[in-house]
Structure formats: C-alpha cells, structure tokens
Amino acid sequence: MFYREAGDFKTSYAEDSQTFPIKFDRYRYYAVLVIAFAVVPFVINDYWVNAVFLPFLIYAIAAIGLNILTGYCGQVSLGTGGFMAVGAYACYKLMTSFPEVSILIHVILAGGITAGVGVLFGLPSLRIKGFYLAVATLAAQFFLVWLFNRVPWFYNYSASGQISAPERTVLGVPVTGAETAPWAAYLVCLLFVTASALVARNLTRGMAGRKWMAIRDMDIAAEIIGVDPLKAKLSAFAVSSFFIGIAGALFFSVYLGAVEVGEAFGINKSFLVLFMVIIGGLGSIFGSFAGAAFLVLLPVFLKNLLVGGLGWPTDLAAHLEFIIVGALIIAFLVAEPHGLAQLWRVAKEKLRLWPFPH
C-alpha cells in the first residue's frame, strides 16, 4: 500500500541508482538517523550506553568490516580479534605520542595502520583457499596478540602490561578517559558507524564490490573475465581491516578505556564477530547491524532474565547462556542459513505486495 515504487518517478540517473529506491525506505532511513543522532543522546543513561549501545555500534563496525571480507569477497577470516588489537594499540601509540592531534584522526589513522597489517596477512590468501585460509588467519590472531603482550614498546613499558586511554576531547567535550559523558561516547561511535556504513555500502555496490563478489562466486572465472585476484583480494583485506581497526580503536579508547590484549581481543572476539556476520547475513550491510544487535542484546537479555528475573546464581546463568547461545546459533543456521538479512528481504517482498498478494 504505502511500500511501493509506484508513483515515485525517477528523473535522473543518480536517483535511479540510489540505495533506497522506495520512498518509504528512504524516509525510514532518515527517521532512524534523526532519532539516533538527535533523540537518543538526550534520553540514554550510563547503563544503556555501556551495556547496549556502545558494544552494538562498535561491533557493527567490526561486523561490516568482516562482512566485506567474508560476505562480499568470500575469504573466511578468524583473525578479527587480532586486527582489532592492532587498531587498539595503534590508536594508543598515536594518542600517547601525538597528544595534540584530534582523537578522531587517530582512530582513522589506526584503521589505516590495521589495513596495512591486514594486507600483510592477506597475502597468503592468493595461494591458500577455503578452510586452509580460515585456519591460516588464526596465525594472525595468535601472533598479533602475542606480539602486543610481549613487546613492551607497544604498551609504553607500563608495569601492568595494560594500555589505558588518556583523556582526549572533541570540541572541548571529553570522549575518552574517566570523565566521558555517556552521550559523548555514544555520539562518537555513532558518527563512525554511520560513516562506515555509508562508505561500505557505496564501495560494495560500486566497481570494487562487484570485483569482490566475482572473486567470491568463483575466483578462476573472475580472473578470466579480467578481475585481478591480487588487487581484489588484497583490497578486500585492506578495506575490511580498516573498518575492523577502527572498531578496535573505538573498543579500546571509547568503550573499555583500559584493555589487556589477551582478554579483550582473544580468539573469542573473532568468533563473536564471525557469528554476527553469519547470523546477520553474509553479504549484507544491514545484516551486519542486525547480527551485532542480536548478539549484543541476547546475553544482556538472558542475564536480566535468569539472574534478575529468576534469581539463579550467576555462574549457573553463565553456563546456561552458553547453551542457549549455542542452541540459538544452530537453530538459526538450520532455519535460515542466510541470516536475519534474508528474513528482512522476505518481509520487504511481502510488504510490497501487501495487502493484495495475488
């Protein structure tokens, strides 16, 4: 009824190829942006920011990054945790070495450094494929975490081996350190998420994205029609690592404030982000958001229900949470292997015909 292309006439080429061709979608998208930027910061409190919004936004960036590599380019990576650690430590070194430069620039630079490291560990992908590559990326995961643990230069020779973010401001408002207001941290992350999603969306529907998808669907055929696998794969690793690096930098500086590398960026983080991508939907930017939201909200919900609602001991609830998360993942894969994004697509298809499906 209201969800139609009908009557929404496109008069230019740019209008014809926009991301949201349906008017309702477009307005919904603007509405979400307005609410996220102009309403949410005024109503959220500390608990919501730290338990839900910050992890959601930051994991969404990481999931977009991994989705570019795994969902669009077909290269399975289990090194996400390691690359996030690169982003975090690059950000830390930049923050402490050049205190007068804005934190926003540091975060972007940290993404750039991570992109370089990502390309380095992406090189074997030219020879190794499939699961061999997935396991090979674990080398990045373990090596990088070990490196940041063992080389004191990375954590500025601090006694605890931890890194902690000094206070930095944007426009006079502290966004890192102990004095950060919840809304400020939220807005910084939101800014990066919005920018990342925009860039990622437009990259993936442009020439770069088409090349990645060609490589994903069949790399030899792609090579025959003129896609250079070297450039396509390495650019996917670079772009993906760039986003993951930004996520790592924000995770450390804005969200946690102080991290110990093995704990914050261990192998579990890699699996978590991969889960988000799979549950959300491979090859979909919306899916990255949906997957991140699902896996951030689920533990919070379960914890509130089991510990707060039923009054069970925390350790029991934690074990049960494992069972439920595992079972849900399996149930999800059995019921809808293409993820939440596929459900969303189906819903939209249905809505276009509603209320007269025949």
Next chain:
Amino acid sequence: MPEQLVFAMEVFLNGLMAGVLYALVALGFVLIYKASGIFNYAQGVMALFAALTLVGIMDGQVPFSHLINAVFGTEIHHFGWHLPALLAIVLTMVVMIALAWLVNHFVFRHLVNQEPIILFMASIGLAYFLEGMGDIMWGADIKKLDVGLPQGINSAIDEITFGIFDYGFFIDNLDIVATGIAALLVVGLVIFAQYTKQGRAMRAVADDHQAALSVGISLNYIWVMVWSLAGFVALVAGIVWGTKSGVQFSLSLIALKALPVLMLGGFTSIPGAIVGGLIIGVGEKLFEFAIGPMIGGATENWFAYVLALIFLVFRPQGLFGEKIIERV
C-alpha cells in the same frame, strides 16, 4: 657431546611426544571432515565433555545437580558410588554415541548440502552448547582424572641416557603410553576403514555421498557412526589430556592446537594428522628452546600457526591432502 645439543635432543623427544597428543585430537577432525565435509570445531570441546562425563560417572556425581539444587532448593551432589575405570569408560562411550545421534539428528541432518562455512559455524555453535552443557551437568571446577595410566618420569630412559650423556632425559611415562595408544588408535582406524563393511561404507560416503546413497548405504547411519568414532577419539584424547593436566575448561582449547596440525598434514589424511602432529610438536618445542628466550618466550601459542601458514604457501593442500583440482 656439547651440553646444548643434549638438551636439544631432550627437547626434540618431548616435542615428538607432544606432537602425538596433538595428533590425537587432529584425528577426530580428519574423520569427520573426510566423511561429511564438516570442519568440526567442536572436537576439542567433545574431548572436554567426554572427560567431564568420565570423571562424573566414576565419582558418581549427579548430573545437573547444580541446576536441580538451584531450581528445587535441594542439596544433592553424589550418588555415593565409585565405578571402576573400565566400566565408566564404557558408559561414557554410550553417552558419546547418544551425543553423536543427537548431533546428527538435530543439527547436521538438516544442514546437508549447505556451504562449508555454514557447517563450520554450526559446529562452533555446537562447541558453545557442549561447553555450557558440560559445565552445567558436571560443574565447572577443575577435576582430577585417574584411570590408572602411569605418570611421572620414566626411570629407564633417565638411567640409559644418563649412562650415555651424563644427563638423564626427562620423559613422562604418560607421554609414552599416549604414543602407544595413538599408534593403536591409528592402526585400529585404518583396519576398520579398510577391512570392515562399515568402514568401506564410510569411505564410500567420504568419496561421493550421492553415489553411496544410490547403492543403498544409509547416510544417517554412517554419519552417526562417524560422529561416534570421533566421540571415541575425543574420549581417548580427553583421558590422556585430562590425566596430564586435569579436567578443566582449557582442555577444550586443544582444538586450537590441532588446527595447525591439520593444515600441515592436510584435512583429509589420517597419516597426515600424525606426521603433522609430530612436525608441529617438535617444531614448536625446538623453536621455543632455541629462539624463544631471545624474543620473550611463550612462542608456542603462535609458532605452529605461522609454520603451517608458511608451509601452506608452498603446498596449499597440506602434506598429504588430496590435490586441489579447480574447474571452471
């Protein structure tokens, strides 16, 4: 003979022993991957689960006692019996076979013909599930496992090497027994695969499951059987590792040790798992011995992966893996 060289020899021997232990876990991976194309990340957690179940049955723990007590406010913990190790192992095997059936029936039967990454993800989901399940059934505390395997320094080797080099090698009895067990296991598996009807059916399914189906082999039966076999391998690995370092959460992380072994040996080769295990075991121990102290130690976490990575660049299918043929 220079002292360093003697030390290096001891490290080499210990590396071989460690490699055997890695190979034990890797075997389970290879079995499942060959027969069903599932890259089963849950193999390590299966070893943990098997070991937990074994300890629980031996000590007569009440399963889910923690949960039951929390829900009903009761105070039950033990049945009050102690079973002999052999009986407990048999009972644990029954549990693992039941688990194999459940896994096939509720998970992987529904995922036939899905992409490998989906299957892999499902096995990670399974790993999470089993991890929580093991903890909730048997409790999360560290348990001692003793099924009567010998432990401690092997005095014969100690004396012999002392006689030759003036320096006694420290070789754990448990490692020697583990080597024997692993050898038996491999021989047993090879005989099973080559000479029994079920083994032939298994290889047929591994080769081409549609063709196998068309000549009347029941896929479900074979898959349950393969998962049971993998459960058996996991139980053996769980017993050996559990005796060595106690039954605890970190046991599930041995899966991560087995992955580079698999890469090196090839995902589809049983001998590859053994040879890969030995190479990784010796490689990481020698590297830690020779280079580790210079660059901060604890290199064992990543060395195996980097070694496997470099190796794969030159031979992408691993040592013994089937040659990757790509068609357009």
